């Protein structure tokens with residue numbers, strides 16, 4: 001599905017770019033070699049970036065901190 005019709009940016013491309021590019025929608029579009037034209041996609045694109053980055057971070061983050069055994073460390 002196309003998120004941005006003006007630039008023919010597909011949702012899957014945007015999701016991939018969300019994980020390799022930082023910044024807002026315009027920055028991610030720039031990383032793809034595009035720039036917003038009509039702007040009607042920006043809100044949806046922003047949502048896709050947010051969703052993908054949150055899901056990506058959730059998958060990389062540990063569910064809980066590992067237990068440490070032994071004496072507590074002193075600084």
Ligand code: FES
Pocket residue numbers: 003004005006007035036037038039040041042
């Ligand atoms: S649909 Fe993305 S800039 Fe027009």
